[in-house]
Amino acid sequence: MPDQYDLIVLGSGPGGYVAAIRAAQLGLKTAIVERENLGGICLNWGCIPTKALLRSAEIYHYMQHAKDYGLAASGISADIEAVVKRSRGVARQLNQGVTHLMKKNKITVHMGDGKLTAANAISVTKDGTTTELTAKNIIIATGARARDLPFAPADGKRIWTYRHAMVPPEMPTKLLVIGSGAIGIEFASFYNDMGAKVTVVEMLDRIVPVEDADVSTFLHKALAKQGMDIRPSTGVQKITDTGSGISAEIKAKDGNVTTEDFSHVIVAVGIVPNTENIGLEALGIATDRGHIVTNAMCQTSVAGVWAIGDVTQPPWLAHKASHEGTIAAEAIAGGHPHAMDPKNIPGCTYCHPQVASVGLTEAKAKEAGHAVKVGNFPFIGNGKAIALGEAEGFIKTVFDAKTGELLGAHMVGAEVTELIQGYTVGKTAELVEADFMHTVFPHPTLSEMMHESVLGAYGRALHF
Template sequence: MADQYDIIVIGAGPGGYVAAIRAAQLGLKAAIVEREHMAGICSNWGCIPTKALLRSAEIYGHMEHAKDFGLKADTYDFDIAEIVKRSRGIAGRMNDGVQFLMKKNKVDIIWGEATITRPGEIKVEASKKKPIEPQHPKPKTTLGEGTYTAKNIIVATGARPRVLPGIEPDGETIWTYFEALKPAKMPKSVAVMGSGAIGIEFASFYRSLGAEVTVIELLPQIMPVEDAEIAGLARKRFEKRGIAILTDAKVAKVDKGKDGITAHVELKGGEKKQIKAEVLISAVGVQANSEHLGLEKAGVKIDRGVIVVDGHGRTNVAGIWAIGDVAGPPMLAHKAEHEAVIAVETIAGKTVHGLDKSKIPGCTYCEPQVASVGLTEAKAKEMGRDIRVGRFPFVGNGKAIALGEPDGLVKTIFDKKTGELLGAHMVGAEVTELIQGFVIAMNLETTEEELMHTIFPHPTLSETMKESVLDAYGQAINI
């Protein structure tokens, strides 16, 4: 059978739909297979709807402090049903937007579950995946069950919440991020297991709306991938907001009762605690959706559930590629999107650099926000790098003070000999928007001298970035 397509993409999340669009832009005939919803977990159950919830919480928080800005808001409240409705509506818009982009770029949509029967061939069957909520209408023009062939198959099936034995989510008192995104009512108390981006964002959201929140982290540091100094400052802010935090703490078991859960927590040194809450949010990471795809039969190498790829998305089997969460950490939408472009352009015969994981930014949209790129101070020292470290607090920035956001820090790490920017780490207002400046600087191999001679607009939060660079070389002006 002649190949029907140049590329078939399995999965219509951020990696998958970007791959399909880029293929179409390059003149390749492309199709995308989706079993559940266009736009993937990120737009339907992750990145976008969580930011909608957090925006509502942020505005509510501003209302609580209206008098600090000379404003009067004596009566105000929130409606959790309306907050969730807004969030779900935004997710729906994203879903519809991706369907439009497929039509615009003449990408065929194949609705169902795909299995790779051999390199270059997939079989699509009706989806067995039960939607968590009613699906958005399927595109009017879709293909369905059948066998399809392509010169190249890109697996972009994403990941799902990791489940710990004995603490399986039940959708009632033990939640994953699916249930946490659409609570039927506002819980009075929440325990969060895990302090990565997902756990901390939900802890921040529910605390902003008045819930008693306890975060339980197995490791000694919350937000374990972040620079220790930044994570420590974030922790102080979280605790000041009333979030209780336990580190070096293991949830040994969870008892369910009619009024909620009791988490039995074992602390370092043998101490034990019981944490009672209406709900427990399990946020202990995600696992790749690499099963039931026919990968093993096709001979594709998988390591601990993750498809093994090179820097261009190639697996060990010619014609089979993988991108995004299913291809391993960091499991971030923007990493998936970038991998998609690299893989498709490689397939198209273009010369393209492989993925450089050291230049992938990470962002957590809690209150305060946290963002970073590159090496932490500890990692740089561990690697034997001779470094300079610069720091600049938000309290020295006029815009931060005017915003009522004086608590924050920008930290930069440079190679002492070459001036290479090795890493940047930030906590404070809008740092998730600021971090890209440092990402661009690293990508362009900018030195400290070039950053020092860059003019930053005044008054802006971005000035903290320049001051941090200046501080690394003993030249900070405003502190």
């Protein structure tokens, strides 16, 4: 007889393991299937270990600029092997944490390749042995992987995806980064701070193209000031491994094609959902360009089968996956969770300076027909930012001029990835401009800029 459960979760990333925990809390007999590492890509090869790398680069940057703070440091150097070792240690610690959470919540873990054989059944194959599992409901949380360039598949030697870039066989000297989304820009920032000469190419007309145009412009200038070569409206047509590096044919905005040499290249041009060989076709589960189609409660087109995270529709963010896991688990348990509004999902990019946003950009708000009021407050007007030596950046807020609804917030500067949640809570709670204005922000903090930006949208900024 197959092992029987109330719920089986296929994939243990930040969506899958959170769904399993919430289901177990609600009294469901739950199992999770994972082919590689508990915690998935985010915990083991993505969000967390990359932040460990970026933290090391940040410390190195501050050490190199010690004199700016009245300090002296000499003989400064970076050990890429030690930096990577620390990052892998962080990932290992968190992997062990997820293992503990599975035991604590009495969730059965099946390691192996999982495949749906029916709407209520999964086979798990490990080392040639197959185990059959059945459940009343199944959640697919198989995530996604980096997209390769068709003319230059990643090999881990000279041509890297993010995964190779996290455990580099050597330190790049001259690095080409293809793609300027969050992953591309974060690795560009890391390797630039670590001493590599970095070039970033982006097919679209500005970097971090999902962000507000003002943020893109500011970040471009900031990264260029740090020594990066930033090239929007530019594409790579060909990559050749020369043995000692790579040669790239780069097509500029004006159509001019040049051939340039680099030591390594990071390809960060999007993701591919992990939907192959998991049984979708046989069950007739609807997909759109490979991603599983779901409704607001994360249900697929087949009853009893649910899907969450990067394997579904965008945005492809770990925290979105986790919240979807909670929604799906609560719905399966008979609850009535609130559907998630994509406009209330914050996005963060951990480059230097950081970028964070939630909701509509100014352009998107206008395209949607809103008359807007826009506030923009610079870091240079904030005492805490000046004291930190981080006076570059700004906070921008976009309000509906008629209703006072916060439509979007956009930030670039020190620690904005921590600040953005204040606006996210406000959007989720449907606060209006008066609510933010009447809130007392502590002094001296960076958060005061959030208050000032709101005031500025209505002509009431106090410190600028």
